[in-house]
Amino acid sequence: MDQTVRSATTGIRPATRPLVLLLATFLLAGLCVASLAIGSKTIPFGEVFSVLIDPRGGETEAIVRGLRLPRTLLGLFAGVALGLSGALIQGVTRNPLADPGILGVSAGAGFAVSLAVLAFGLSSFYSYVWFAFAGAAIASVVVYALGGFGRGGATPVKLALAGVAMLALLTSLTSGVLLLDPNALYVYRSWAVGSLTGQDTAIVAQMVPFLLTGTALALSVAPALNSLALGDDVASALGRRIGLIRLGGVVAVTLLAGTVSAVVGPIVFIGLVIPHVARAITGPDYRWILPYTMVLAPCLVLAADILGRVVARPGEIGVGVITAFLGAPFFIALIRRRRLAEL
Amino acid sequence: MRPEIAPTLRAEGLAVSYGDRSIITDLDLVVPPGKISVIVGANASGKSTLLRSLARLLSPAAGQVCLDGESIHAMPTRELARMVGLLPQSPVAPEGMTVIDLVGRGRAPHQSWWRQWSHSDEETVRHALELTSMLDLAERPVDELSGGQRQRAWIAMALAQDTDILLLDEPTTFLDMAHQIEVLDLVMDLNRTRGRTVMMVLHDLNQACRYADHIVAMKSGRIVAQGPPADLLTAELVDEVFDVRCCVVTDPVSGTPLVIPIGRHHEPRNVARHPFPIH
Amino acid sequence: MALLELTRQPGRIAVRLGPTSAVIRPRMLAVCLGLAVASALAFAVELSFGDYPIPLLDVVRALFGVGDRATLFVIEELRLPRALVGLLVGCAFGVSGALFQTLTRNPLASPDMIGLSSGSATAVVAAMVLGFGAGLGTQALGLFGGIATAVLIYGLAWKGGTTGYRIVLVGIGISWMCTSLTSYLLVKADMWEAQQVLRWIIGSLNGADWVHVTPLAWAVLVLGIAVLLLSRWLRLLQLGTDVATALGVPVRFAQPALIVTAAALVSFATAATGPIVFVALTAPQIAQRLTGCAWPPLVASGLTGSFLVLGSDLIAQRVIPGTLLPIGVVTGAFGGLFLLWLLTRANRVGSGG
Numbered sequence: 001m002d003q004t005v006r007s008a009t010t011g012i013r014p015a016t017r018p019l020v021l022l023l024a025t026f027l028l029a030g031l032c033v034a035s036l037a038i039g040s041k042t043i044p045f046g047e048v049f050s051v052l053i054d055p056r057g058g059e060t061e062a063i064v065r066g067l068r069l070p071r072t073l074l075g076l077f078a079g080v081a082l083g084l085s086g087a088l089i090q091g092v093t094r095n096p097l098a099d100p101g102i103l104g105v106s107a108g109a110g111f112a113v114s115l116a117v118l119a120f121g122l123s124s125f126y127s128y129v130w131f132a133f134a135g136a137a138i139a140s141v142v143v144y145a146l147g148g149f150g151r152g153g154a155t156p157v158k159l160a161l162a163g164v165a166m167l168a169l170l171t172s173l174t175s176g177v178l179l180l181d182p183n184a185l186y187v188y189r190s191w192a193v194g195s196l197t198g199q200d201t202a203i204v205a206q207m208v209p210f211l212l213t214g215t216a217l218a219l220s221v222a223p224a225l226n227s228l229a230l231g232d233d234v235a236s237a238l239g240r241r242i243g244l245i246r247l248g249g250v251v252a253v254t255l256l257a258g259t260v261s262a263v264v265g266p267i268v269f270i271g272l273v274i275p276h277v278a279r280a281i282t283g284p285d286y287r288w289i290l291p292y293t294m295v296l297a298p299c300l301v302l303a304a305d306i307l308g309r310v311v312a313r314p315g316e317i318g319v320g321v322i323t324a325f326l327g328a329p330f331f332i333a334l335i336r337r338r339r340l341a342e343l
Numbered sequence: 344m345r346p347e348i349a350p351t352l353r354a355e356g357l358a359v360s361y362g363d364r365s366i367i368t369d370l371d372l373v374v375p376p377g378k379i380s381v382i383v384g385a386n387a388s389g390k391s392t393l394l395r396s397l398a399r400l401l402s403p404a405a406g407q408v409c410l411d412g413e414s415i416h417a418m419p420t421r422e423l424a425r426m427v428g429l430l431p432q433s434p435v436a437p438e439g440m441t442v443i444d445l446v447g448r449g450r451a452p453h454q455s456w457w458r459q460w461s462h463s464d465e466e467t468v469r470h471a472l473e474l475t476s477m478l479d480l481a482e483r484p485v486d487e488l489s490g491g492q493r494q495r496a497w498i499a500m501a502l503a504q505d506t507d508i509l510l511l512d513e514p515t516t517f518l519d520m521a522h523q524i525e526v527l528d529l530v531m532d533l534n535r536t537r538g539r540t541v542m543m544v545l546h547d548l549n550q551a552c553r554y555a556d557h558i559v560a561m562k563s564g565r566i567v568a569q570g571p572p573a574d575l576l577t578a579e580l581v582d583e584v585f586d587v588r589c590c591v592v593t594d595p596v597s598g599t600p601l602v603i604p605i606g607r608h609h610e611p612r613n614v615a616r617h618p619f620p621i622h
Numbered sequence: 623m624a625l626l627e628l629t630r631q632p633g634r635i636a637v638r639l640g641p642t643s644a645v646i647r648p649r650m651l652a653v654c655l656g657l658a659v660a661s662a663l664a665f666a667v668e669l670s671f672g673d674y675p676i677p678l679l680d681v682v683r684a685l686f687g688v689g690d691r692a693t694l695f696v697i698e699e700l701r702l703p704r705a706l707v708g709l710l711v712g713c714a715f716g717v718s719g720a721l722f723q724t725l726t727r728n729p730l731a732s733p734d735m736i737g738l739s740s741g742s743a744t745a746v747v748a749a750m751v752l753g754f755g756a757g758l759g760t761q762a763l764g765l766f767g768g769i770a771t772a773v774l775i776y777g778l779a780w781k782g783g784t785t786g787y788r789i790v791l792v793g794i795g796i797s798w799m800c801t802s803l804t805s806y807l808l809v810k811a812d813m814w815e816a817q818q819v820l821r822w823i824i825g826s827l828n829g830a831d832w833v834h835v836t837p838l839a840w841a842v843l844v845l846g847i848a849v850l851l852l853s854r855w856l857r858l859l860q861l862g863t864d865v866a867t868a869l870g871v872p873v874r875f876a877q878p879a880l881i882v883t884a885a886a887l888v889s890f891a892t893a894a895t896g897p898i899v900f901v902a903l904t905a906p907q908i909a910q911r912l913t914g915c916a917w918p919p920l921v922a923s924g925l926t927g928s929f930l931v932l933g934s935d936l937i938a939q940r941v942i943p944g945t946l947l948p949i950g951v952v953t954g955a956f957g958g959l960f961l962l963w964l965l966t967r968a969n970r971v972g973s974g975g
Contacts, residue, residue, distance in 0.1 A: 095730060096787065096790055096794075097735055097790060098730070102730075147965070160729065161730075162962065164904075164958075164961075165957075166958065168903070168904060168953075168954035168957055168961075169955050169958030169959060172950075172951050172953070172955035175950070176955070179948075179951065268801075276791060324798045324799050325799065328795045328799040328802075331794075331798075335795075336778065336781060336792075400867050400868070420867070429867075429868035430865075431864040434862055436861060436916075437727065437860050437917050438916060439915075448869065451854070451857070451870060456854075457643075458642060458643050459643050460636040460638075460643045461641075462638070482632050484916070504869065
């Protein structure tokens, strides 16, 4: 009976949702530009634009196009992909503690990297990035298959538990391999620090098709997630094919989070937290939650990245540390203030 | 043996708010002992809030709720739980918990470390299952039951608690018509044969009229009117409380008031201007 | 009427003696006994294995103080503390995992996931790297960190009442900050410190000593009794706070009391060995599936935890001869496989998975 009251108090008023989203998008655009301009050598905005439009060589171009552009794009892509896949996996498992890692995606990627180094002695990034992606894909397929075993198919609880069991298994195996082979530890560490730096535009371009497919798939299951949130019975009564939705969600998560963690390593918490932030702002509608996570997650990643370059000049502080200290207090304040829309 | 005089639950100057939003302001109410009372009102009128406050699920911002003159917030919770039972709206049992296990937990206020499952526990649970016709389903997990069976399992749990006062928050939601009647008949049996005081929130005004001895009509956190249905229910009151035009006629089966809403597409024939004469 | 009376019902037996009565669940009892035997066996094997193998019979004799001096020394001074720490830590992790999963009604909500272990870890790592509180020792620091984190989470989740859902979300946020702080401290630390810290973070029984055993044993004993006393409320809290209140549970006292107890258990355990990953998460779920309960059973979770830790330690010591693999490397694989296996055969009604 309090339904009307509740929907009125979770999130902002429905009419203002597009406006806030638009504002957030402007913020994101601003952060992208700032990310190109700010760093150990600050470059004026005008020069950034002219270098982007008209490449003419020189130090400025090398910095902007060679270093900061791939870094910014990577931050943007990583944010979008992790945020989206986090929202998806929470919707599919109906568990607020689920993040893309719960499907074993980054653990699978990490294990594949360590194994590739151990078995084949691979050391160049280009050779192991495909192993990482394959590892992510295999891990999530196995989790889905195991979670779908038995009565009732892939129920949220089974899926989550299968994912956690897989995560435990793979994490342990990875540490085992790393302790065996110091060389693997060396390569793995450079992958696992979760850095946006040191990648070139070619790698970033290779990510695009995977991410586009994943995003399209993610957005196409959004309305179905709304039905799924009401429980399996109601969802099938509303004409949803539950198995298909879950599968679609899992595939999208694999594409998005698998690609990103293959390239930048495991960035945890973005995928876990941003969907909750989006949910607190928009209320429980996935058609809004997904776009909001797509914009807010890269905002946080880029803001953290920029801040990391500024606060400890000339050195840098890792994105992970800054996102936590930027994001966590905000996150806690948000969940304290709002009446929560539960999953 | 139950005492001859049933305990009385009473709200005095009660005010309840969620955060800074006030839901109920300055409300006085006596739950008539030994009778069935039903709270009615539109959505968000504070019905559930009132019921939850009476069961000390919500702490009042002002005023108090008393059981036989003693504030329920000052009483030991276990002692209170032996006298006042509550079934909240759509409760959820852990996945896989069986019906008998759920109903058995209703005995908690009567149990202790050295008395985990006495004869009276067993009998009361059995009786509660019998009354709700859940005996055959006792070993089934609650989450595998249909909505109606699930609701009956929860009602059985509340019955197993064996309290003089029973508060039910919309006990008929999710039930089909047959089960709605069954549950309400059950409530009436409890009241008539065992003298239990019942207070519940119901959505269906006609069911409220049929089964209630006493109706409490609420709007915006206040009691608009209360009394026996036959005296209380008029077209004006329904218009005021629910904002619905209607005719009130006599229920041919029970003789209680029957509210017939009018809506935009129908005009009452023959009685175009006057509602039916009431009793 | 007979003085002692048994009533059989499917899945349980009511025992009555005069005015007292109790309920026994045969399957639960059997599983607990089985786990206890398995843990005891692992415990004995743990004592007998090593560079200086001792036959099981001598191990048992040595426990009663009978045997030659060398055997007594190896058992009492070297292996017994390690085995006891493993036993107690596993039990503590298992029980506290079960408590959190029941309180939040979420099978993923273990102390690892909602930030208690990371809080403990941050306190210890901060002390190691920044060099304060050296006099306090890891035990006290870990304990302080864990309990402070729990209080912080509960305090931040409290707003005129709280729900499992909000506790979980606040826990995620706190866990995020603690993990980041730890990795930041790791970057700041020099290589030697970092390695020390990493070893501790993975969790290891290698340094276990009588110094660790005594406080841990007291903690598990006292907190275990507290858990048993509170477990009647826990049973009702499974039905949600509304129903629990209606059934006479003083929720406002019971909820924080349970959380602090669970947090204290996990903090003591983490302080002794470091956060041994995945035990608190998997043990209750394994126990739940073994006993066929609808919720993680407390005693069985504790026993499963002990068995997991001792079993993993045995594997960790044996798998690569000559190296002492940290136990945390094995618990994940062992527990993960065990849980996966149970999940694949879980098509039983009421298995909850």
